[in-house]
Amino acid sequence: MDAQTPGMSTKAVPEKVATKQKNNRKWAIRGSLTGRQYTLYALAGVLTPILIWAIVNEAAIVPKIFMPGPWDVIQRFYSWIVNEGFSGDLLISVQRVSLGFLAALVFALPLGLMAGTFKPAEAFLEPAMDFIRYMPAVAFVPLMMLWCGVGELSKVSIIFIGTFFQMVLMFGDDVRRVPLQQIEAAQTMGGTRWEIVSKVIFPSAAPALLTTCRITLGWAWTYLVVAEIVAANSGLGYAVLKAQRFLQTDKIFAGLIVIGILGLLQDQILRALHHVLFPYLRRH
Known part of the structure; x- marks a missing residue:
């Protein structure tokens, strides 16, 4: 007969074992x-x-002029909202990022689908995309000012350039990861080329494509400040650059935090959309 620890009931032992197992599962690999x-x-x-x-x-x-405290940033943010046109800066920046990202998505999705499906399209598109994606988007600012002027089009174009080429390549990789067995099964059943692309390849790659959208949306926000260098007089990125000139470090912190929060909110919207559209991929 096993010895029992004094003062410990037989019920307590299974409860402790269960608790330990739960903790182990939390820190288990994946x-x-x-x-x-x-x-x-x-x-x-x-x-x-x-x-x-x-x-x-x-x-x-660190001196406060270089690193203000959280309370200093909150006070500056409140002043920005009340006295310095925060709502206008917020709306115009969201508009610029959204337009640039959506324009990149509209053009990149069909090109990525083609590059991932057909070898001639891959050979035609990917070397050019690889070549251009290594060019920094900030280097295109003078060209955008010459070609598009100093209006909204030039700012949206910079965000487009910063995301489009990467998006095409990543979409192509997502499509290539569709199992060949699915394509071969559709061909065996007599599916046409268009039917295989629209009813097999695209639906199978869709979860990965949406994940790529989440990643590239983050890049769109990183190019916001670069875009608002182009003769801007409003926007979150412009406010951050202007604050730098006047050593308003607290406003720089506030602007960066707001950009981070906006990006996180949009990312969570796409994440929720992923859960709604592809519930079979959720882990239980």
Whole structure:
């Protein structure tokens, strides 16, 4: 007969084992979390850098002119909202990013689908896309000013250039990952080339294509500041650049945080759309 630890009931042992197993599953390779656990870890990941930032600021390790504290940034952000036209900057920047990204998506999706499906299209498109994607988008600013003027078109074009070429290549890779067995099965059943592309390849690649959209949307936001260098007088990127000239570091922090939050919100919208459109891919 096994010895029993004094003061421990037989019921407590299975409960402890179950708790240990749950903890092990949390940190298992590619383990799973409940919705509540995921939220707690996410909050901890967001709040930890803010806490470190506040501690560094209070310790006066870095002068405030170079690193303002969280409260300084909040006060500047409030002033920006009340007195400095934040709503206008916000709307125009969202509009520029959205137009540039959607324009890139409209042109890149069919090209990527072709490059991933047909070898002649891959040979024709990918070397050119590879060549141009290594050119920094900021180098196109003078050309965009010459070709498109200093209006909205030049700013949207910079965001388009920063995302389009990468998007074509990534879409092509997504399409090439469609299992060949699915294509061969459709061919065996007598599917035409268009039917195979529209009813087999595209639906199979769609989850990966939407994930690529999430990634490239982040790039669109990174090119916002570059786009708003082009003779802009409004926008979040313009506000950040203007604040730099006047050493308003607190406003620079506020602008960067707002851009990050906007990008995160749009990313979460696409993530939720992914869950709605492809529920069979969700892990339980």
